[in-house]
Amino acid sequence: MxxxxxxxxxxxxxxxxxxxxxxxxxxxxxxxxxxxxxxxxxxxxxxxxxxxxxxxxxxxxxxxxxxxxxxxxxxxxxxxxxxxxxxxxxxxxxxxxxxxxxxxxxxxxxxxxxxxxxxxxxxxxxxxxxxxGLVRTLAEMSRLSFGNANMPKTCLHSLVRLIVNMEDDEDVRWYLTELLDFDIVPLIATYIRSDDLELVYWTIGLMHEYAIKDQFKEMRGLCRSMNVLLAADEMYTSRLVLRTLKFMILEDASFQLQALNAGIGLRLPKCLAFKDDEVKYWALSVAHEFVQHPQWRHQFIESGAFAQVVSIGLSIMSRKPLKTETELLPAKEYISDILVMMWGSEADLDTLLETRGLTEATCVLLQMEKMTSDLSMSRLAVVLADAAKTSGYLDMESTSTNRVH
Incomplete structure (x- = not known):
């Protein structure tokens, strides 16, 4: 030197x-x-x-x-x-x-x-x-290096870095479409099942970009793979899987049922109980889509997922919102919608009333709504009153009304 x-x-x-x-x-x-x-x-x-x-x-x-x-x-x-x-x-x-x-x-x-x-x-x-042309080159390299221990995840990490930071959505769509020419879908389908968590993480990262552009639902076995990933107690992977899943099931009843049939709904109680706010938030957002299906609501209660939602609701209303930088809606909006759909489900009303803290959470939310708007316009207030009248739970209705006023 x-x-x-x-x-x-x-x-x-x-x-x-x-x-x-x-x-x-x-x-x-x-x-x-x-x-x-x-x-x-x-x-x-x-x-x-x-x-x-x-x-x-x-x-x-x-x-x-x-x-x-x-x-x-x-x-x-x-x-x-x-x-x-x-x-x-x-x-x-x-x-x-x-x-x-x-x-x-x-x-x-x-x-x-x-x-x-x-x-x-x-x-x-x-x-x-x-x-x-590095997007094309990295895609080709991903295919050529298949079977190598380290190169595929480095390729995918680099691809995710380039695509995530593109400012123009049309550019992102164009490059994602171009990647399909390199048979990227079969590669992702294989990598997502890998034992290498880092490779899985960056694979999901790329998959997420496809998901938010609605280009990826046709991949065979995708829901089963995501179900397996949620079974692992891994915070960053759970965050990304749930966020990806949210965009894929949004306003798509058919894919929601496919995800439910794969058993993803049964993973939500653990995700909702996570200490990480991001995981809780995206699990809550997924539950919000699933609960629209009447055939799943009983399982939603029996699995303990609904009790977790109620618990999160009480925490949010009494202390602080979930800490997440990427939310689509405030968590309170998801919880309010879930309560409306659940209270409106006559078939599960008896089971609902056994859910600890449910009436309290509902009343607290109604009190919050009353502070910002006319309660007569509240969907939750209307459905709660209808549920009480329909089922004869007048004591519950009276208690709720008193607490709200």
């Missing part, structure tokens, strides 16, 4: 006509980048531009390309500035060329992918990466 020595090494790599000398110089640089204390000096000495030059030169041997990619990865990791630099130096063309090699994945492809993964961490580069 002496200044004169480093300059000599960089000049050899950049200018020597002898391939063996260039190879030795690249090997030396790769060894130097292993030490974090050397990296700033290497960058300031121009190592990034020299190493990108190695990748761009087809006359260099594959090992030189590989060690240059490893060195670049070490030097740009965690630095937006350095990531922008290598893109300015023209790194995208050789990386794309290495990624789509026909032969089975090798170390050069792996390290090229790792460099691309670092570049996708810089949001300021996303537009340029997309323009250069």
């Amino acid at each position: 002496h200044e004169d020595n480093l300059r000599y090494i960089l000049d050899i790599v950049a200018e020597s006509d002898i391939e063996e000398e260039r190879w030795k110089g690249v090997t030396t640089l790769q060894l130097l980048t292993r030490s974090e204390s050397n990296r700033t000096t290497l960058v300031e000495s121009g190592a990034l531009e020299v190493l990108v030059g190695v990748l761009k030169d087809p006359e260099n041997r594959e090992k030189s390309h590989r060690y240059a990619a490893v060195s670049i990865y070490e030097l740009i990791s965690g630095s937006d500035t350095r990531q922008r630099q290598v893109v300015q130096y023209g790194i995208l063309e050789p990386l794309t060329r290495f990624l789509v090699k026909v032969e089975p994945a090798n170390e050069l492809q792996y390290w090229s992918l790792m460099v691309v993964h670092q570049l996708t961490a810089c949001e300021g580069l996303h537009a340029e990466l997309v323009r250069f």
Whole structure:
């Protein structure tokens, strides 16, 4: 790392006509980048531009390309500035060329992918990466690297980073449609069943983008796979699965029944009892869609899911709302709708009245509604009064009315 020595090494790599000398110089640089204390000096000495030059030169041997990619990865990791630099130096063309090699994945492809993964961490580069065709390249790489332990999840993570941050919905739809040409659906169907939780997580991340654009419901076995994922006690996976499921079942009675038949409704009590507010919120939003089906309401009660909804309602009304940055509606609106549908279900009224805290939660919610609007316009007040009259529970009606007033 002496200044004169480093300059000599960089000049050899950049200018020597002898391939063996260039190879030795690249090997030396790769060894130097292993030490974090050397990296700033290497960058300031121009190592990034020299190493990108190695990748761009087809006359260099594959090992030189590989060690240059490893060195670049070490030097740009965690630095937006350095990531922008290598893109300015023209790194995208050789990386794309290495990624789509026909032969089975090798170390050069792996390290090229790792460099691309670092570049996708810089949001300021996303537009340029997309323009250069990285979405298509990563999709093709996902297929070519099938069976590899690490490359598929790195591809999917990079894809999710690029697609999630696109500002134009039409662009997102176009690229998602393009991915279908690379048989991405069968890959996702396989990856979602993997034992590798990180691979599953990023697979669901990509699936979520399809779900919110309504492009993914036809995948065979999807509901069964999501049911299995919800059985695992894993917070981040549960968040993403439930959020994805919400968009897929929204206003789609047929798919709602498909999800219920797969047993997803029976997973909701555990999700609603989660300590994480995001999981609770999305479980609540899914329950809101399911409860519209009369044939499921008895199971909704028997499974304990309804009792969990009531408990969340009391907590929200008495203390604080659920903490979620991505909600479609306030949780209180979901709970109010659920109570309206449940109180309006005459067949389950006897069972309903045995649900602990239900009458209290209903009355508290009515009191809150009275503070902001005319109670005579409240659907919940109307359905509660009808339920009391229909079933002869006049004591309950009187108690409710007194508490509201």
